[in-house]
Amino acid sequence: MGKYRLLVFLTVAAIFILSTLLAGCGRKPMDKHLRYSVGAEPQTVDPRKSTGSPEATIEAQIFEGLTALDRYDHPIPAAAQRWDISPDEMKYTFFLRESAKWSNGDPVTAKDFVFAWRSALDPNLASGYAYQLYYLKNGEAYNKGLATAEQIGVKAIDDHTLEVTLEKPTAYFLSLLAFHTYYPVHRSTAQSNEKWAAKVQTIIGNGPFKMTKWVHNSKIEFERNEYYWDAAKVKSNKLTFILTENSATELALFENGLIDMGNNPPISEISRLIKEDHLQIHPYLGTYFYCFNVTKPPFDDPKIRKAFSLVIDREAIIKNVVRGQQKAALGWVPFGLPDAKADDDFRLVGGDLLKDKDVETAKTLLSSAGYPDGQNLPPITLLYNTSESHKAVAEAIQEMWRKNLGVNVSLVNQEWKVFLSSRHRGDYQVSRHGWLGDYADPMTFLDMFTSDSGNNDAQYKNSDYDKLITLAKKTSNPTLRLQALHTAEKMLLDDAVIAPIYFYTQLTMVTPHVKGYTHSVLGVTYFKEAYLE
Amino acid sequence: MLPFIIRRIVSLCVVLFVIITMTFWLMHTIPGGPFTTEKSLPDSVLKNIEERYHLNDPLWKQYGDYLTNVLTGDLGPSFKYEARSVNDIIAESFPVSAELGIAAVLISLAVGIPAGIISALHRNRWPDYLAMFFSTIGISVPSFILATVLIYLFAIKLDWLPAALWEGPEYGILPALALAGLPTAFIARLMRSSMLDVMAQDYIRTARAKGLSSFTIVYRHALKNAVIPVVTYLGPLTAGILTGSFVVETIFSIPGLGRHFVTSIYNRDYTVILGITVFYSALLVLLNFLVDISYAFLDPRMSLNSSKED
Numbered sequence: 037m038g039k040y041r042l043l044v045f046l047t048v049a050a051i052f053i054l055s056t057l058l059a060g061c062g063r064k065p066m067d068k069h070l071r072y073s074v075g076a077e078p079q080t081v082d083p084r085k086s087t088g089s090p091e092a093t094i095e096a097q098i099f100e101g102l103t104a105l106d107r108y109d110h111p112i113p114a115a116a117q118r119w120d121i122s123p124d125e126m127k128y129t130f131f132l133r134e135s136a137k138w139s140n141g142d143p144v145t146a147k148d149f150v151f152a153w154r155s156a157l158d159p160n161l162a163s164g165y166a167y168q169l170y171y172l173k174n175g176e177a178y179n180k181g182l183a184t185a186e187q188i189g190v191k192a193i194d195d196h197t198l199e200v201t202l203e204k205p206t207a208y209f210l211s212l213l214a215f216h217t218y219y220p221v222h223r224s225t226a227q228s229n230e231k232w233a234a235k236v237q238t239i240i241g242n243g244p245f246k247m248t249k250w251v252h253n254s255k256i257e258f259e260r261n262e263y264y265w266d267a268a269k270v271k272s273n274k275l276t277f278i279l280t281e282n283s284a285t286e287l288a289l290f291e292n293g294l295i296d297m298g299n300n301p302p303i304s305e306i307s308r309l310i311k312e313d314h315l316q317i318h319p320y321l322g323t324y325f326y327c328f329n330v331t332k333p334p335f336d337d338p339k340i341r342k343a344f345s346l347v348i349d350r351e352a353i354i355k356n357v358v359r360g361q362q363k364a365a366l367g368w369v370p371f372g373l374p375d376a377k378a379d380d381d382f383r384l385v386g387g388d389l390l391k392d393k394d395v396e397t398a399k400t401l402l403s404s405a406g407y408p409d410g411q412n413l414p415p416i417t418l419l420y421n422t423s424e425s426h427k428a429v430a431e432a433i434q435e436m437w438r439k440n441l442g443v444n445v446s447l448v449n450q451e452w453k454v455f456l457s458s459r460h461r462g463d464y465q466v467s468r469h470g471w472l473g474d475y476a477d478p479m480t481f482l483d484m485f486t487s488d489s490g491n492n493d494a495q496y497k498n499s500d501y502d503k504l505i506t507l508a509k510k511t512s513n514p515t516l517r518l519q520a521l522h523t524a525e526k527m528l529l530d531d532a533v534i535a536p537i538y539f540y541t542q543l544t545m546v547t548p549h550v551k552g553y554t555h556s557v558l559g560v561t562y563f564k565e566a567y568l569e
Numbered sequence: 570m571l572p573f574i575i576r577r578i579v580s581l582c583v584v585l586f587v588i589i590t591m592t593f594w595l596m597h598t599i600p601g602g603p604f605t606t607e608k609s610l611p612d613s614v615l616k617n618i619e620e621r622y623h624l625n626d627p628l629w630k631q632y633g634d635y636l637t638n639v640l641t642g643d644l645g646p647s648f649k650y651e652a653r654s655v656n657d658i659i660a661e662s663f664p665v666s667a668e669l670g671i672a673a674v675l676i677s678l679a680v681g682i683p684a685g686i687i688s689a690l691h692r693n694r695w696p697d698y699l700a701m702f703f704s705t706i707g708i709s710v711p712s713f714i715l716a717t718v719l720i721y722l723f724a725i726k727l728d729w730l731p732a733a734l735w736e737g738p739e740y741g742i743l744p745a746l747a748l749a750g751l752p753t754a755f756i757a758r759l760m761r762s763s764m765l766d767v768m769a770q771d772y773i774r775t776a777r778a779k780g781l782s783s784f785t786i787v788y789r790h791a792l793k794n795a796v797i798p799v800v801t802y803l804g805p806l807t808a809g810i811l812t813g814s815f816v817v818e819t820i821f822s823i824p825g826l827g828r829h830f831v832t833s834i835y836n837r838d839y840t841v842i843l844g845i846t847v848f849y850s851a852l853l854v855l856l857n858f859l860v861d862i863s864y865a866f867l868d869p870r871m872s873l874n875s876s877k878e879d
Contacts, residue, residue, distance in 0.1 A: 080651030087606065162621035164604065167611045180613045234652035252653075252661055253824035254735055278734065280822040284717075285733050289822075292724045292732035453601025453837055460609055470607075490609040 069274040070550060070568050073289065073298035076281040077253045082233035083219035084156035085163045092216050092560045094277060097258055098241030099219040102130050102149070103210050107554045109372070109476050111210040115144055115220065115242060125205035125512045132196040137263035138222050139246040146192035148220040154185045155226070156217055168217040168474065171209060173201040205512035208477035215475060244270045244564040253279055271552060271567035290545050296568065297546040299561070303425055306359050306543065314545055317361045319372050321473035321557040322540035323481070325365065326433070330533060331495045332465045334413055338531050339405040344466070345535035346390060347398040347440045348433055353537060357428050360543050365536030366390050368525050369478045372557040376518040382478045386522050389529040395440045402441055410442035417446050420468035421455040429537070430468065459493045469493065469534070473558060478521045479508065485528055496533045581854045588850045589639065589843060593632055596834070596842050603648035603837045622648055635843065644844035649836045655844035658829060663848070665735065666818070666825035670810040672741055673748035674803070681753045682799065685760020686787065689768065700757055707754025716747035716820045733822040744821040748814055752806050759798050767795040797867055804860035808853040
């Protein structure tokens with residue numbers, strides 16, 4: 037047995053030595069700079085082509101549009117120092133900063149914008165977000181091959197003057213300009229190298245930071261862009277964005293001190309993170325809702341749709357299921373969007389359009405539709421995309437419908453893309469849905485339910501609704517425009533095309549040392565003035 | 570030897586052709602495509618995209634084009650990741666998976682084989698019970714649980730090792746351990762039973778009768794035969810570890826190929842799905858081929874030219 041004592045001794049000794057060695061060196065001491073978990077690997081960082089949310093945040097650090105959004109999401113001068121707007125609001129003249137430079141020292145010129153916008157609309161570039169530029173005169177026509185690039189309403193008067201002509205007056209155009217599809221790109225690089233956005237060496241931007249390293253599916257590193265016109269305000273010399281889509285991993289990295297900040301904490305940990313003062317909650321321009329297929333019985337009857345919507349106890353779902361201090365959605369358009377007077381909030385002006393947990397009205401509606409206590413209703417299926425959190429919400433609502441309306445609804449989940457095709461095709465009765473605004477105007481929520489909209493998964497067709505949206509898109513009178521939008525929203529909820537559930541919030545897991553970052557309601561995080569204390 | 574190799578290469582080509590064909594048609598039967606998005610694209614925009622990626626061609630033409638490109642070694646562009654080719658993606662991420670996988674295989678061999686031998690030599694005594702206790706745990710605990718426990722213990726509680734990421738050697742320890750858990754346990758059991766078999770054979774008894782030391786008996790005579798089942802298992806194990814590391818790579822946020830293997834299907838990134846399938850199939854065939862060759866060295870009774878004996 038002596039030999040084995042020795043073996044055991046050696047093993048124990050080895051473990052001991054190894055562990056003290058590891059404990060001694062610990063984790064590699066990192067150079068201290070802000071590390072942020074941005075989400076999944078970006079599909080591209082070409083601002084003309086990207087469509088996702090991590091992409092938008094990455095691009096916001098390395099590019100800058102004519103305008104930027106301030107902390108209240110109002111447009112402020114950025115690459116453009118100032119602008120003139122024609123009285124009919126069709127023509128904008130932008131005066132670019134002469135001090136604005138690309139990260140390689142070249143000046144940012146009006147021609148860079150002209151090139152970027154024209155190429156973003158070029159059918160051969162095949163950008164998924166080309167339609168974000170359909171506001172430009174002939175933008176849509178060119179993208180459809182019906183006009184030439186020169187006919188697009190964007191022109192360089194000289195190196196620092198850009199003239200933009202719109203298809204029709206667009207009240208929120210200045211906000212749109214802060215969106216990434218409107219960023220400039222470095223002309224000679226993009227012209228000579230189709231794959232410029234795939235390699236760090238050729239990614240040239242005009243924003244506060246420049247990209248210095250990109251390890252796919254792992255991390256992106258940025259350094260301060262010394263040529264940036266407002267470089268004096270940039271407080272961090274270095275930033276690292278970690279690319280991971282797993283919320284448990286993000287939490288482990290945070291607790292392990294490998295990141296200072298992340299936007300995707302696991303729901304089960306929210307209360308603890310709040311208690312530990314490690315969670316900040318920002319408003320987010322998005323609505324979580326259930327969408328009725330208005331062509332499928334029994335939801336072809338607005339009374340039934342309304343009953344199903346009214347009976348939902350939104351406060352309970354927020355408090356017990358999603359737990360991120362979301363706001364109960366008693367309208368469709370979320371908080372945080374300007375009304376006719378820019379200081380007014382569209383949601384506050386519109387007020388509550390339905391009552392939360394209105395069981396009595398719901399019951400009355402259901403019996404007046406011919407189904408007292410839910411009797412004789414055809415079988416109903418609720419469709420959602422496979423995910424623990426959507427499942428939890430669906431089960432809560434299934435129970436509310438059962439308890440208060442006496443209806444037994446079955447739940448079906450599908451993998452994300454299968455789900456999307458079912459929903460787009462209208463192959464469902466009631467489906468989970470979520471909508472995030474693209475720009476800071478109620479229109480981004482309301483024009484999706486017009487008869488010809490590709491996003492009208494409810495299959496809702498109402499010519500009065502279409503007319504209101506068309507009117508709001510045409511008029512340059514803000515009072516008239518907002519009135520039309522409010523009426524349209526009310527129509528949508530009176531017809532109960534959708535059952536709004538809650539307005540999203542952005543949960544940011546962050547150490548108290550991180551200062552100066554701003555978070556737009558559009559879901560973009562800006563690190564221009566961020567620093568680690 | 571040469572006819573054997575030629576036979577294998579021909580069968581590899583046939584296998585790859587069948588795999589490409591099945592994968593191609595299967596993946597096109599799943600609803601949703603690479604450009605199915607939450608915000609549906611206007612028809613004009615979708616048309617431009619489909620034209621750019623030749624998705625509007627009839628399927629048989631896409632299939633034919635793909636086969637032609639594969640023959641030239643071009644696995645096509647990724648639909649999801651702009652301006653990156655499938656060849657790029659494999660070239661960037663496979664070395665990471667390989668590094669992690671090889672570390673895990675080495676750990677499982679270094680721990681599993683001695684554990685199995687010790688168990689067998691001390692059958693039904695405490696070293697055997699101890700080793701089999703841990704191997705039962707190793708086989709029944711899935712890698713994501715093991716990974717979570719390792720992270721909780723060594724990264725969060727003790728703060729000895731990083732919780733995730735891939736930035737240096739110390740970042741590889743926990744994922745390699747998590748990945749090695751199951752194969753270690755399996756190898757220990759395999760080694761134990763095969764060692765028990767071999768130790769009961771006549772030639773071992775002869776060796777004992779000759780008065781050889783038990784060390785010599787185990788290492789000179791028994792081990793070489795007892796390890797053959799483990800070697801057989803190494804081929805599929807290595808391929809399995811390289812392909813099946815999706816969970817571990819996701820949990821530890823490691824930029825390996827295992828993650829693409831699964832996410833490309835969620836993304837309907839057709840070329841990546843096909844490219845990785847082709848790559849892994851070729852790898853699996855190759856590893857099994859190496860295992861077959863290694864038999865010849867371990868046991869001269871097995872011949873490559875005759876049909877395989879079991």
